[in-house]
Amino acid sequence: MAEREEHGIEIEGGRETRTLKEPLLQKTPSRINTTSQIAIVGANVCPIESLDYEILENDLFKQDWRSRQKNEIFQYIVLKWTLALLIGLATGFVGFFNNLAVENLAGFKFLLTNNLMLKEKFYLAFATYASCNVVLAVIAATLCAYIAPSAAGSGIPEVKAYLNGIDAHSILAPSTLFVKIFGSIFGVAASFVVGKEGPMVHTGACIANLLGQGGSRKYHITWRWLRFFKNDRDRRDLITCGSAAGVAAAFRAPVGGVLFALEEAASWWRSALLWRTFFTTAVVAVVLRSCIEFCRSGKCGLFGQGGLIMFDINSASTTYSSADLLAVIFLGVIGGILGSLYNFFIDKVLRAYSIMNEKGPVFKIMLVIIISLLTSCCSYGLPWLLPCTPCPAYLEEDCPTVGRTGNFKNFQCPPNQYNDLASLFFNTNDDAIRNLLSLGTVKEFHLSTLFVFFVAIYFLGIITYGIAIPSGLFIPVILAGSSYGRLVGRLLGPLSNLDTGLFALLGAASFLGGTMRMTVSLCVILLELTNNLLMLPLVMLELLISKTVADCFNRGVYDQIVTLKGLPYMEAHAEPYMRNLVAGDVVSGPLISFNGVEKVSTIVHALKLTKHNGFPVINEPPFSEAPELSGLVLRSHLLVLLKGKKFTKQRVMTGLDIMRKFKAHDFSKSGLGKGLKFEDLDMNDEEMEMYVDLLPITNTSPYTVVETMSLAKAAILFRQLGLRHLLVVPKTPGRPPIVGILTRHDFMSEHVLGLPTYQSTQVDKG
């Protein structure tokens, strides 16, 4: 009921496939000194387009709305919920499959290596281990480099940017989905210090996009009913649900998933969407639970307790004194500093890698091989440096562990001893985290072990992010954080009564807070992961401290990556310098506008010469008494109209004919790169001299601001309503009815700070 408004009348299209650098350079010649800040990571090969959440009110859409039947509205609501259900089901199954595959692949690898080690064939074991890793890594990298380069990395920044209104090329395409799923499986199985959680979020978003399209148009499997969802607003809602489902599937944290979507991913939010997202994640939770129940019977190969991380530390006692609180604060401050350093290094490494990655797919794969070998060397080599530990007597479980996973890896040690560093390194990441978080195991890991592991994982995590495989950041950060927390816990042991396992949890919280800068969602995710509500106040405190400390140094890692990729992200707040500029300062010309009834050749030339996506339509005499702003027409709509060739020889209004010929869904918006292109038009000379009536497809009520409005105020309007174009009108009468158009790029600091107007303002003030 609360979503009736969403039942949009317009089905919208737009194309503005420009590379980011060009228009900025055209507009702002003085901007060169700031270029280095943006578009580092391959943005200049990657077309991006703005999304548009405005309600388009043109005659055609209005007619369609009026003729829409009640049962269609009902159909729409049913479909919306069905899609939410399907997204939940699909994401849940994919999340489970992901875990199942990783556990089996990695488990098989460890079994193979362990058998060789038991026979004391240590060099052969290393060769097997390293080559398994390289093979898995190369598969992942090949998929990524050749099929879908945009599947590399976490994917959360891209989803975040999409939900902010930036559609980057093929970011949610079916090929990306495929590579994201399988690349992530092979990458994680290859023992990289990467997680499958970030990729799951991206996977969820891709699934939502695919389902919303109702299949791929390329293969002509679209579903007529889904025509209501062919617009940016409904797609945004679906993808918000999808990203929440992804988090829910990755962490088995349904509430955490909703909050993640709310706090980190989404830029727009409504209460009704909260409910739908919640439903989706509930479905995911049910699917996962059923699958795990199914696997209990042992039908899932090596998938055991290890799959689908869940670090149950419910049994921990949780009384704490003020000395403990001091320890927690200390942990948070240092964790915040280390977290912001992590971001700093990630930034540097990404910039360095982008040079190599741009040379071509072969170089990408080589980089992956190098990092894979380095990881293998670390995880196989470093445990040799440390001594063996005799198995403790009081254990319930086997020691040393015989099977695949477990706390007590025998490694090179004699029987009845174990190598504690191997228990962390020579294991899946999930098992390593489980070991670090385990309770009542103070002595299990030596101080030196924890130190070596922490340092190695901290830097491995940093250099692994950015190579051409799907790589989540959650797991590396949790690994580094929990080993750091356990280390501090051991050091502060005499002062504090908290269990070292709880210290590990708090350490993980401090690192997460320090890198990702989320609060509520991380808090809930950690609670759901560890199933311990009584730790809530301490986890909250830890997150608040580390975020506050880290915010003094730099921004959150996802924001940083968004900037690095050159995506024009609109912040929710306006920068202070925007107060000193007015909208009229920022718009740039020359502005191309059309008459209400325009000559075909004029339109064709304008489309050919510019990359603009929206053109103002101005009614002039004889159609009105004085020039008046009729509205805004979109490039994609013009292309459809021209393709239909409903032209006249005379300059007359033919609105009714056009509205008879076209249906509203002819103008529906398809995904990026899929609609009509300028090259699809073919006009002969006669047609070029004819006229076409633009009024039926002109949005007659675009949002406007007066030229004297401050840029800050205009930015808030633009961002709050999710606009693509904002028309600037003159203050004084008697001038042409429009001054210019503001788009997303006009609000970017790279553009604004390079403007002559801004610089003169600065001089005036200085």
Place this chain on the structure above:
Amino acid sequence: MAEREEHGIEIEGGRETRTLKEPLLQKTPSRINTTSQIAIVGANVCPIESLDYEILENDLFKQDWRSRQKNEIFQYIVLKWTLALLIGLATGFVGFFNNLAVENLAGFKFLLTNNLMLKEKFYLAFATYASCNVVLAVIAATLCAYIAPSAAGSGIPEVKAYLNGIDAHSILAPSTLFVKIFGSIFGVAASFVVGKEGPMVHTGACIANLLGQGGSRKYHITWRWLRFFKNDRDRRDLITCGSAAGVAAAFRAPVGGVLFALEEAASWWRSALLWRTFFTTAVVAVVLRSCIEFCRSGKCGLFGQGGLIMFDINSASTTYSSADLLAVIFLGVIGGILGSLYNFFIDKVLRAYSIMNEKGPVFKIMLVIIISLLTSCCSYGLPWLLPCTPCPAYLEEDCPTVGRTGNFKNFQCPPNQYNDLASLFFNTNDDAIRNLLSLGTVKEFHLSTLFVFFVAIYFLGIITYGIAIPSGLFIPVILAGSSYGRLVGRLLGPLSNLDTGLFALLGAASFLGGTMRMTVSLCVILLELTNNLLMLPLVMLELLISKTVADCFNRGVYDQIVTLKGLPYMEAHAEPYMRNLVAGDVVSGPLISFNGVEKVSTIVHALKLTKHNGFPVINEPPFSEAPELSGLVLRSHLLVLLKGKKFTKQRVMTGLDIMRKFKAHDFSKSGLGKGLKFEDLDMNDEEMEMYVDLLPITNTSPYTVVETMSLAKAAILFRQLGLRHLLVVPKTPGRPPIVGILTRHDFMSEHVLGLPTYQSTQVDKG
């Protein structure tokens, strides 16, 4: 960093104290048939005012912004966080005090009565019990009826309306805060079927408002530093924090508090605010924990385990089969129906009570006495109807309970027996819920007991809400829901393996979902209350089912009360009929506008004759070539300007003089009913003939829409940006530069549906 935008340059004021009915009647004579829908509960005695979240850009504020120092921005940020801390501290302490007082008062009452019952003086016991209740009830009602009538009821609808932009009279005043705290204590102690949770939310909001004002201006204790917070936007943020802190204190649910504020209370939300809210609730959690730790040593009188509800059912086993799922679905469907019926009855009862309440404070108190006697009769009388039960043998605790609270009330029974209905009825509400949710106690309550209790509590809850005491809805709904759940659990016992205690929890969830229609926040609150994360999927399912079912019948109880109080709440979505109207249809004249330099008498007359809060300023020759829209000036700013008497004999611009005389904070917005009033002006005849320059206080960039924009689109703009005035400009040039102004009331369905334009549209269509 993310909040720089919030550092608003304007400090804004406005006054429009009109009663709701008048302007609606003036504007829409054909609206009479819809009147019955609104303004039932005392709205015609209660002045309301719209809040304004627009950034005002007039010359004075712009100058102030430019001259603002960097250290002031830093000061602002520090203050903002200090206020969040203070809100958390204060709300936490108040929440604890509340519980402490209730436990001691109610505990003392039960001790007294129990002693008499042990001596078998049953009539005297009843007399004591009933008179204690009546005395406590009368105290609560007297406070409420004479000091702060707006403290009656839950307070959540009012807070919700405030955060939507509606400032009702004295809703957040210090007197309301006082009555809310003490009225709630006495009301709950008087054994009414009411909760202290809703009032805690209101209390939190009042505390935030008071702290944001920096004390009461009436007593000249304001704090100069807080001048930055004298505007609606900063106040809104504080009050959002306050309401979250209230929930956190009421339920000891810090994350639930944040989500409640997000899902139910707030209409606008930013990521940065999420973080601040989270901080506030973390402070609340720490305060409560420390206080409880302090009470462990027994220094808090009768405050024991009973205080600060926390129903720990962590130990429950949580495997469930598909038969259990069917039971859960059944529970949810019936729960949803019963929940929506609850809303229906509440609505009817509120309408009936409002007639009585409007007759005066004495009648209010009489009503309270009647309900109190009825409650006493039920809770003392009904247990007599049911037989005594022998104490089970396996118990660890005392049976029958000797002390104040406990599961096994002896009541009229012989030794070693207990009355199970008395265990529920003759107890504080918190203890009754704890009993209902207790695990492994299938046989403790008879089916007949549960049935009688459920029916009695269901209807007592309904008739108690709406009397003149602060009364929360959470506890009555949880009580009814959990007894319903336990009843169903007993009936389905042979089919399901779930514990009856878990059934009670799920029943409570279904009732909460059915009445309040929240999902995520209720889910988290229930988890935090019961400390059982493994129930998460079932609780989610239950909430989703009951909300879906109940939404088929009516709206959430808080929305219903907002409508009933006649508060013009702006929904996030536009209604479908708004698509068929354009902005120009809805604005109504005659519009009063001023010249840039205007004669004092014209302004004075306009202020006197109309209640309008905003007036367009139109520059006319000789100050411009043609009439042009200069901006919008607010009534409250005009009053300050006129009071300053910076007039000239000639019609000339004197902007600089005015900007020298006034400071921006002279125009800062004070709370409702506290600023300058029209009556404060005194003009002599000479002054009336002079001129004043309005331009320095004219907001030169108000948001405008073209008259042909659909009302739906304008409504979304209005709501998303939190506007108070939206200017409608003409489509065609050559007409006066403004058509009219849209305010909140113009979007209300009562107004729109009564318009002749709307009705003619309907005829056209029909």
